[in-house]
Amino acid sequence: xxxxxxxxxxxxxxxxxxxxxxxxxxxxxxxxxxxxxxxxxxxxxxxxxxxxxxxxxxxxxxxxxxxxxxxxxxxxxxxxxxxxxxxxxxxxxxxxxxxxxxxxxxxxxxxxxxxxxxxxxxxxxxxxxxxxxxxxxxxxxxxxxxxxxxxxxxxxxxxxxxxxxxxxxxxxxxxxxxxxxxxxxxxxxxxxxxxxxxxxxxxxxxxxxxxxxxxxxxxxxxxxxxxxxxxxxxxxxxxxxxxxxxxxxxxxxxxxxxxxxxxxxxxxxxxxxxxxxx
Amino acid sequence: xxxxxxxxxxxxxxxxxxxxxxxxxxxxxxxxxxxxxxxxxxxxxxxxxxxxxxxxxxxxxxxxxxxxxxxxxxxxxxxxxxxxxxxxxxxxxxxxxxxxxxxxxxxxxxxxxxxxxxxxxxxxxxxxxxxxxxxxxxxxxxxxxxxxxxxxxxxxxxxxxxxxxxxxxxxxxxxxxxxxxxxxxxxxxxxxxxxxxxxx
Numbered sequence: 001x002x003x004x005x006x007x008x009x010x011x012x013x014x015x016x017x018x019x020x021x022x023x024x025x026x027x028x029x030x031x032x033x034x035x036x037x038x039x040x041x042x043x044x045x046x047x048x049x050x051x052x053x054x055x056x057x058x059x060x061x062x063x064x065x066x067x068x069x070x071x072x073x074x075x076x077x078x079x080x081x082x083x084x085x086x087x088x089x090x091x092x093x094x095x096x097x098x099x100x101x102x103x104x105x106x107x108x109x110x111x112x113x114x115x116x117x118x119x120x121x122x123x124x125x126x127x128x129x130x131x132x133x134x135x136x137x138x139x140x141x142x143x144x145x146x147x148x149x150x151x152x153x154x155x156x157x158x159x160x161x162x163x164x165x166x167x168x169x170x171x172x173x174x175x176x177x178x179x180x181x182x183x184x185x186x187x188x189x190x191x192x193x194x195x196x197x198x199x200x201x202x203x204x205x206x207x208x209x210x211x212x213x214x215x216x217x218x219x220x221x222x223x224x225x226x227x228x229x230x231x232x233x234x235x236x237x238x239x240x241x242x243x244x245x246x247x248x249x250x251x252x253x254x255x256x257x258x259x260x261x262x263x264x265x266x267x268x269x270x271x272x273x274x275x276x277x278x
Numbered sequence: 279x280x281x282x283x284x285x286x287x288x289x290x291x292x293x294x295x296x297x298x299x300x301x302x303x304x305x306x307x308x309x310x311x312x313x314x315x316x317x318x319x320x321x322x323x324x325x326x327x328x329x330x331x332x333x334x335x336x337x338x339x340x341x342x343x344x345x346x347x348x349x350x351x352x353x354x355x356x357x358x359x360x361x362x363x364x365x366x367x368x369x370x371x372x373x374x375x376x377x378x379x380x381x382x383x384x385x386x387x388x389x390x391x392x393x394x395x396x397x398x399x400x401x402x403x404x405x406x407x408x409x410x411x412x413x414x415x416x417x418x419x420x421x422x423x424x425x426x427x428x429x430x431x432x433x434x435x436x437x438x439x440x441x442x443x444x445x446x447x448x449x450x451x452x453x454x455x456x457x458x459x460x461x462x463x464x465x466x467x468x469x470x471x472x473x474x475x476x477x478x
Binding site: 043047051052053055057058061063064065066067068069078104105106107108114116117119120146149178179180181185187233234235237239240269270 | 312324325328352353354355356357358360361362365366367369370392394412414415416417418419420421422436437438439446450452463466467469
């Protein structure tokens with residue numbers, strides 16, 4: 001049985017939290033550059049230029065890409081043959097606390113009742129998945145809530161079909177307008193149960209931006225929704241043009257015969273993510 | 279590889295605006311105009327507003343006189359040693375909608391954030407002669423370079439939601455709502471709708 005210490009996990013979480021805050025990954029930069037190339041609105045093109053310059057400054061001067069360095073959403077994929085020496089939950093929370101402090105990232109987490117800031121950006125939101133083997137993978141999405149707040153979930157009747165699903169996703173994005181910082185990445189969880197669809201929507205954000213679903217019918221749906229969203233003309237920050245969204249990622253899961261849950265998790269253009277394998 | 283392109287021509291079009299505003303200044307600005315703000319402004323977001331209103335309810339004075347001022351909806355990230363401020367881009371403005379009419383009544387002249395305002399806030403801007411600006415969401419590192427000084431004024435225990443005074447230079451923004459009741463987001467949207475009905 002493979003052993004991993006809590007100390008190793010804390011150090012890894014600290015590192016990916018700090019890196020995610022200041023460095024956009026290549027998939028995001030490539031998509032922003034492509035959006036700039038096809039942009040039709042002069043004002044939106046100028047704003048895209050600024051977003052690219054912003055990414056440069058952030059990486060060079062180690063200033064966060066966006067001041068909203070988010071709630072730390074951590075995905076742990078752990079092989080069942082791995083044994084943790086120490087406390088996994090505490091190790092992750094400590095890594096988040098250290099990463100946000102040492103990385104000069106904003107502490108944005110507060111008690112939901114009193115609204116008093118915890119001043120450590122903890123607790124993080126942790127999703128643990130147990131798999132076969134002895135892998136141990138960590139991924140962080142520092143999730144900003146200007147975009148998170150524009151997300152939505154609906155429990156459609158199966159008769160609503162794919163048209164109903166497509167309409168709900170497009171309407172959720174269009175209703176959000178300029179609020180969530182378009183151009184967006186739209187994560188969709190489809191099927192499962194109430195909570196499963198929401199988790200799938202969030203998880204879909206881990207797929208490299210622009211990589212289509214491996215299922216051909218799902219990839220076709222993704223293209224269809226992206227086209228409809230970009231025809232809305234809201235564009236970059238609601239200033240017009242053809243780039244309201246950069247991508248739509250759909251993750252399907254079998255549903256009950258009575259049910260078609262659809263969850264839409266909205267992500268802004270500053271989609272920060274970082275992965276590490278121990 | 280550097281992602282740096284040529285300096286965006288955005289800046290060539292900026293109308294220079296001094297802060298705080300003198301009487302009548304904001305009435306000259308129109309929806310859709312690009313502005314470069316230079317001078318002093320105050321920051322505040324959810325908790326800052328909540329505390330303003332607690333003070334007002336108790337009949338006490340606010341920590342700053344808001345008349346003629348611009349209130350920027352931002353919760354900056356901490357500055358590294360040697361930096362003026364960390365990332366300092368806008369937060370979404372609608373969450374402050376419930377508070378804004380009262381502050382405009384008290385003499386606040388402009389608010390700045392990102393995203394749409396409510397009909398009630400838009401009516402208040404016409405009534406009290408105020409404007410709303412949007413700056414670039416997700417460009418917090420870039421915008422931090424336009425902030426030349428940052429000073430903590432009040433509510434330090436609110437962390438990023440404290441009240442700061444920023445000295446800014448050519449801080450870029452777009453006028454969304456002007457004192458005549460126009461809304462630039464709606465105009466962009468309606469323009470698109472007209473174009474698509476033309477092509478049918």
